[in-house]
Amino acid sequence: RALGILVLGTSGPLETFSRLDLEMAAAFAGQAALSLELARIHRDRERLAVFEERDRIARDLHDVVIQRLFATGLQVQSLARVLDGQAANRLHVAAAELDQTIADIRQTIFSLTAADLDDADLGIEIRAIVAQTERALGISPVIRVDGPIDRRVPAAIRPHMLAALQEALSNIARHARATRIDVLLRVSSADILVEVRDDGCGPGGASRSSGLANLRRRALDLGGRMGFGPGENGIGTTVTWLVPLVTPPGALHVSSPTDDPAAGQRPPGGGR
Ligand SMILES: Nc1ncnc2c1ncn2[C@@H]1O[C@H](COP(=O)(O)OP(=O)(O)OP(=O)(O)O)[C@@H](O)[C@H]1O
Ligand SMILES: [Mg+2]
Secondary structure, eight states: OOOOOOOOOOOSSOOSOOHHHHHHHHHHHHHHHHHHHHHHHHHHHHHHHHHHHHHHHHHHIIIIIIHHHHHHHHHHHHHHHHOOTHHHHHHHHHHHHHHHHHHHHHHHHHHHHHTTTTTOOHHHHHHHHHHHHHHHHSOOOEEEEESOHHHHSOTTTHHHHHHHHHHHHHHIIIIIOOSOEEEEEEEOSSEEEEEEEEOSSOSOSOOOOSHHHHHHHHHHHTTOEEEEEEOGGGOSEEEEEEEESSOOTTOOOOOOGGGOTTTTTSOTTOOO
8 A cells, every 4th residue: 555655856967767766766665665564563563552451451450359349348338237336437438438449440440441442543443353353263364455444434434344343253253163264344435345254164054143133234224235145156154244435314323333232342252
């Protein structure tokens, strides 16, 4: 993809560049692009590490710290019941303070996990979802990005697009027994496509459908469509999720991602 434009000028009487000049300029541009790309990857990695660290802290606060405070609060309260007078009053105050501390920590957890989500780079979120699949399956999906998804996917479509990717990858981890996954994310001036292909056992006799039904509903709500079926030459399964960039009038109700507890929350491979 184009990262920039290198402009060359001559200051002498020479009006053209020699072949060698142009080759050197091309080599220079290649090196410059590589440095820019490496800098971007470093930046992304750092941000991803920050997100992961925040998740870990939020989890520890929730699972360890709050549970301990809660247990201590219960002990304090039961102690207050068997005492009376001033000692009991002081214990009630202590229990109320523990409650307040728990409420404060919950607020902190909320801000830790909600922070920066709005301005988070779409690429980072995609990589985080893909990394979950890598951890669950031990195979790395081959990702192809076509078009400036970061700039062109509107904020209103982003969570739906991420949920579609997450559900398709989660399904592969849980049902497909695949050895290869190909993901195409394409944005054109007309639409956005998420296509996920695997070489697994194929759709077979789908027993029940809720994750996929949600994907279809998200696509229809946005005036688009969803496809699910055998892959090319009957190999594996292909999921396509396509929505137009401009939502047609009449398709204005967009279901919020919180309507759908299956999407975006459960890690791939996670059981029910
Ligand atoms: N990539 C795939 N390979 C093989 N089978 C699949 C694949 N994706 C989905 N399926 C089949 O289609 C069914 C429906 O998928 P869907 O995502 O709607 O439901 P689910 O994954 O079983 O449950 P949920 O998503 O509600 O947790 C699955 O149960 C599975 O049998
Ligand atoms: Mg599913």
